[in-house]
Amino acid sequence: MSTMIETRELRFAYPADEGQKPVFALRGVDLEIEKGSFVVVLGHNGSGKSTLAKTFNGVLLPAGGKVYVEGMDTLDESLLLAIRQRVGMVFQNPDNQIVANVVEEDVAFAPENLGVPTEEIRRRVDDALKAVGMYEFVTHAPHLLSGGQKQRIAIAGVIAMEPDCIVLDEATAMLDPIGRQEVLSTVHRLNMEKGITVILITHHMNEAEDADRVIVMDDGKVAMDGTPREVFVQVEDLRAMGLTVPDTVDLLDRLHKDGLPVPLDALTVEACADAITAALRGN
Amino acid sequence: MLKDITLGQYFPGTTVAHKLDPRTKILLVVLYIVALFCAKSLVTYGLMALCLAVCVYISKVSIKALVRGLKPVLFIIIFTGILNLFFTPGDRYLVEWGFLHISDTGLRNAVFMVLRIMLLIMGTFLMTYTTSPISLTDGLERLLNGLKKLHVPVHELAMMMSIALRFIPTLIEETDKIMSAQKARGADFESGNLIQKAKALIPILVPLFISAFRRADELATAMECRCYHGGEGRTKLHVLQYQRRDYIALALGVLICAGVIVLRQFGL
Amino acid sequence: MEPILQIKNLTHTYGIGTPFQRSAVEDMSFEVYGGEFLGIIGHTGSGKSTLIQHLNGLLKPTGGQILLNGKDIWAEPKKIRDVRFRVGLVFQYPEYQLFEETVYKDIAFGPTNQGKTGEELDRCVRESARLVGIRDDQLDKSPFELSGGQKRRVALAGVLAMEPEVLILDEPTAGLDPAGRENLMANIRDYHRNKNKTIILVSHSMDEIAQNVDRILVLKSARVLMSGAPAEVFARAEELITAGLDVPQVTRIAMALKARGMDIDPAVYTVEALEQEILALRKGGAPC
Numbered sequence: 149m150s151t152m153i154e155t156r157e158l159r160f161a162y163p164a165d166e167g168q169k170p171v172f173a174l175r176g177v178d179l180e181i182e183k184g185s186f187v188v189v190l191g192h193n194g195s196g197k198s199t200l201a202k203t204f205n206g207v208l209l210p211a212g213g214k215v216y217v218e219g220m221d222t223l224d225e226s227l228l229l230a231i232r233q234r235v236g237m238v239f240q241n242p243d244n245q246i247v248a249n250v251v252e253e254d255v256a257f258a259p260e261n262l263g264v265p266t267e268e269i270r271r272r273v274d275d276a277l278k279a280v281g282m283y284e285f286v287t288h289a290p291h292l293l294s295g296g297q298k299q300r301i302a303i304a305g306v307i308a309m310e311p312d313c314i315v316l317d318e319a320t321a322m323l324d325p326i327g328r329q330e331v332l333s334t335v336h337r338l339n340m341e342k343g344i345t346v347i348l349i350t351h352h353m354n355e356a357e358d359a360d361r362v363i364v365m366d367d368g369k370v371a372m373d374g375t376p377r378e379v380f381v382q383v384e385d386l387r388a389m390g391l392t393v394p395d396t397v398d399l400l401d402r403l404h405k406d407g408l409p410v411p412l413d414a415l416t417v418e419a420c421a422d423a424i425t426a427a428l429r430g431n
Numbered sequence: 432m433l434k435d436i437t438l439g440q441y442f443p444g445t446t447v448a449h450k451l452d453p454r455t456k457i458l459l460v461v462l463y464i465v466a467l468f469c470a471k472s473l474v475t476y477g478l479m480a481l482c483l484a485v486c487v488y489i490s491k492v493s494i495k496a497l498v499r500g501l502k503p504v505l506f507i508i509i510f511t512g513i514l515n516l517f518f519t520p521g522d523r524y525l526v527e528w529g530f531l532h533i534s535d536t537g538l539r540n541a542v543f544m545v546l547r548i549m550l551l552i553m554g555t556f557l558m559t560y561t562t563s564p565i566s567l568t569d570g571l572e573r574l575l576n577g578l579k580k581l582h583v584p585v586h587e588l589a590m591m592m593s594i595a596l597r598f599i600p601t602l603i604e605e606t607d608k609i610m611s612a613q614k615a616r617g618a619d620f621e622s623g624n625l626i627q628k629a630k631a632l633i634p635i636l637v638p639l640f641i642s643a644f645r646r647a648d649e650l651a652t653a654m655e656c657r658c659y660h661g662g663e664g665r666t667k668l669h670v671l672q673y674q675r676r677d678y679i680a681l682a683l684g685v686l687i688c689a690g691v692i693v694l695r696q697f698g699l
Numbered sequence: 700m701e702p703i704l705q706i707k708n709l710t711h712t713y714g715i716g717t718p719f720q721r722s723a724v725e726d727m728s729f730e731v732y733g734g735e736f737l738g739i740i741g742h743t744g745s746g747k748s749t750l751i752q753h754l755n756g757l758l759k760p761t762g763g764q765i766l767l768n769g770k771d772i773w774a775e776p777k778k779i780r781d782v783r784f785r786v787g788l789v790f791q792y793p794e795y796q797l798f799e800e801t802v803y804k805d806i807a808f809g810p811t812n813q814g815k816t817g818e819e820l821d822r823c824v825r826e827s828a829r830l831v832g833i834r835d836d837q838l839d840k841s842p843f844e845l846s847g848g849q850k851r852r853v854a855l856a857g858v859l860a861m862e863p864e865v866l867i868l869d870e871p872t873a874g875l876d877p878a879g880r881e882n883l884m885a886n887i888r889d890y891h892r893n894k895n896k897t898i899i900l901v902s903h904s905m906d907e908i909a910q911n912v913d914r915i916l917v918l919k920s921a922r923v924l925m926s927g928a929p930a931e932v933f934a935r936a937e938e939l940i941t942a943g944l945d946v947p948q949v950t951r952i953a954m955a956l957k958a959r960g961m962d963i964d965p966a967v968y969t970v971e972a973l974e975q976e977i978l979a980l981r982k983g984g985a986p987c
Contacts, residue, residue: 193875239653244645266666324903399974608795634796
């Protein structure tokens, strides 16, 4: 498989107050994200996860090292538009990324900017709204929709650019459980059906259960990187980084210490129940 | 509640008045205003009133809503009426009352002036009632397109206007929330004199401004991420295109306006 | 125990007489007892926000009554401000209400409106700052220099400083990371334990409710669906799930184990309790 995004010794610092040393939010990040994969980036507030996301389409530019999007260097200003068309970004607050006061006008915003012909815009808007399950709201006013629906409109607005990758920068943080579920199932479907690479930045551990790969950020560096099973069994280390593990893993970890022969990597409720049943019966 | 304020005052519909191109409607209103200011006799005023009545009938906008639109300017209408009525010198005085007097020209002027203001306001309101703010902005942008050559930032102004329209409901909701939060901390917005009342607004205005700036900042980033780079090379989902009905409406408008000017030459 | 708040047939209908008429709260009746930690859970649109804004008199009921210590809060509409001091309400994302130049002044806004001055005011401000973990040296800073989590603490202190008898928290941990969430809830639990004041916690998260409260009130479509101790409510997990609500993950594991023929109480909702249940099974020999 080919590489969607690659970072090399990526460093980034936010401007500091006068007389103070700049604090590095990213301190040497080397990553390669494969095309078509579903990647979840976890970390507590201030771990650098959101900063990392913003370097993926040139909203923030590296202070050291490089970010390549499909081989294009984000520091090359002439490539910026092409990079942003390839990597769409959805942000935390749904209200602050909706531009127009009619749903279809908002979804059309990016293709309009890209100079796509009118008939083609119409097709893309309709396709994008269907892909996120919001087609029936095509002429609605976005401010009257629920949080989850607004985020799906924002995702549609990004898909209308026909990107290869979507980055969701804590896009579920302000939503209620239903809205979160709506957004998650939408991006999972886009990943499966359209093969769009998804990079989901979050601090909700259970959103990582179905990911292909989990990256845990801590103190501006990659602290863990692997499949959800590989990452979640490191219960102590995750806790030390200010993250909680799913209750399933917590329970298995405790039972394991109590001497029950259970595996640690049964993440879902069903798998966990199966593992415990097997261990008890085997006794 | 703040939410009850209707802004933009657009009543969606499917009548010809709604379907006309916004540019046509803007041009018609301009013609209408020109004609109104040229009218100076009962005949021409009657003609203008008739035009408005026909448009209202076609648009199916309720007369009630139109009259409601007059309310905020009621004071100005009455004031102009009284001023014209009592203080216009004339050849013949109908009533004299100390320094107050009503002359025949005064009466005439008062009636016409009041009529003119009312027709003017109802006419423009009819346009905003039948045109969504966004297509109005669109229409203005296209009409003023020529000014781009004179380095007037037409696209930027239109974009600003449509974003402002988009954020009005959001900010109203936010104001409501902040007010409730401060009331929960015992803030009192009702009692006290003017200065105290103005001071009581600080706990609302400061958070509102901070939030508006934060929103503006985040919106700008989100727009850039969606490849916004100014008006150059932009295409549109909805392209404005004149239809047959627009040409007919414009022809009628020009005809009536010209008619009023001609009638004026004949002293009517 | 004496009820501190009594909600009697509370109804709130928006837009009466218009085509948009809609009841956000319909015929709700329940009691809140002095010193208890009550959790309210329900979807967006279940009437939670409308309900809590009635409890401190921000909204006026269109039907029914709210009694605070046995007295109708709307008996004297002019004195409704006193009710707001006695029933403190912390809104969702309260950090967006900060406006003063310093943290100290912002926390002092509520108690000053209350008429507190001098030493009493100073004590209230410093004590509530301490309760939420704001250090003394942070009091002279601008609230806008603080981090998101700290801003939220300042806003919370601003309500605590009014020393309310009842504290209502609307989604206090929304948007915080797990560590931030846990820290803030620990502060709130400490406050409850040390001050013995009534707390009403509104949350989307079943897990958060399960771990903190004595009693749960479940709302659905503007009405009270069920209420009771966590174990009682989670014993009706099936009903909750049918109503489209979440149950704690631990309860779901317990239910899955029960479905596999294990002798486990499906109403357990903490990891520790479930661990004990499972270990008991092992000691008791083969479970099936």
